Amino acid sequence: MTYGLQDLLERMDHNLAEHACHLHRTHAPMTVEESADILISDSGLADDTFNIVARARFTEQTAAARIDDVIAATRATKRPFSWWVGPTSTPNDLSQLLVKAGLPASDPESAMWIDLNETVNPTADNVPQLRVDMATEPKHLVDYAAVLGHGWDPPSTTLPEFVTRTADAALLDSCPAHYLVGYVDGEPMATAEVFLSAGVAGIYAVMTAATHRRRGFGTSMMAAALELARAYDHPIVVLQASAEGEQLYRTLGFHTSGAYLEHPIR
Structure with a gap:
């Protein structure tokens, strides 16, 4: 395999996040809010297939506050969103923290790759x-x-x-x-x-x-x-x-x- 496993998983997560927002970037009123620790892609449509939160890179110290920030920002739009948590999302217990914040988890989907x-x-x-x-x-x-x-x-x-x-x-x-x-x-x-x-x-x-x-x-x-x-x-x-x-x-x-x-x- 060309990449180490951790590098590969990071690339997989980046691919998913960019897939969720690449068409939004040039089609107003669609928006992409991207910072060092989160990406929020909003299509303006009432469909969480196209409204995605991804690439969370919170620390244990910032996670609780940042989760509240993201939930407040997305709910303010009055549109549904999906927050994707992957193998490289941080902190490691992010999914459990989201459940505690009232966001239930779907059935897991396997992260898969082939060379x-x-x-x-x-x-x-x-x-x-x-x-x-x-x-x-x-x-x-x-x-x-x-x-x-x-x-x-x-x-x-x-x-x-x-x-x-x-x-x-x-x-x-x-x-x-x-x-x-x-x-x-x-x-x-x-x-x-x-x-x-x-x-x-x-x-x-x-x-x-x-x-x-x-x-x-x-x-x-x-x-x-x-x-x-x-x-x-x-x-x-x-x-x-x-x-x-x-x-x-x-x-x-x-x-x-x-x-x-x-x-x-x-």
């Missing part, structure tokens, strides 16, 4: 009926949002609006995000995203339409995402996985090193 230079053929079997395209025009992003939004429970009504607002930046050659859409007979049925930041490729939004699950589309989308990361010379690939997803990613050669917890702020 494509040390893995033999980390690809899935090809699914002939699935055509995978990288988004190069607004229609691709509309299709991406349709599949991903309907895959959430409940389905997202704000994802199409977010995609519409940010499509211009998302389709720039300089954008670190690369969106993949899987089509069956011309209809969008699966998604994945590859986000290049902090020297690693983050994999996000691996989703298959409910009508087409358990046909190998998810593994094929992951294979396409890994191939894209390799093509962009980012052999270290990271992701956050549910308990169900972790089993799939292990079969592709991913390792688990810690976990992420999501704390909703309502």
Whole structure:
């Protein structure tokens, strides 16, 4: 592995935080508040998918006061937020402190990584009926949002609006995000995203339409995402996985090193 484990986890956390805010930076009234010890990304939408608190670097002495500050600031917006706590968040008991402050924790998601230079053929079997395209025009992003939004429970009504607002930046050659859409007979049925930041490729939004699950589309989308990361010379690939997803990613050669917890702020 190119990086030491602690360095890798720091890069993973940076990738997640930047993924949460990179489109916000140039789309007012979206905002990004970033200091040495916290990042707060606010889309202006009433959806905690796009309103994120991340990269907490509090000390034991400052944690209680800073937690109160962040909760007050986010609640003042009257919009929901999600606070992500990862393996490098500090202090080490941050998640417990957030629970004490009234922010319950979700089920943990595994922090996973793979080094494509040390893995033999980390690809899935090809699914002939699935055509995978990288988004190069607004229609691709509309299709991406349709599949991903309907895959959430409940389905997202704000994802199409977010995609519409940010499509211009998302389709720039300089954008670190690369969106993949899987089509069956011309209809969008699966998604994945590859986000290049902090020297690693983050994999996000691996989703298959409910009508087409358990046909190998998810593994094929992951294979396409890994191939894209390799093509962009980012052999270290990271992701956050549910308990169900972790089993799939292990079969592709991913390792688990810690976990992420999501704390909703309502």
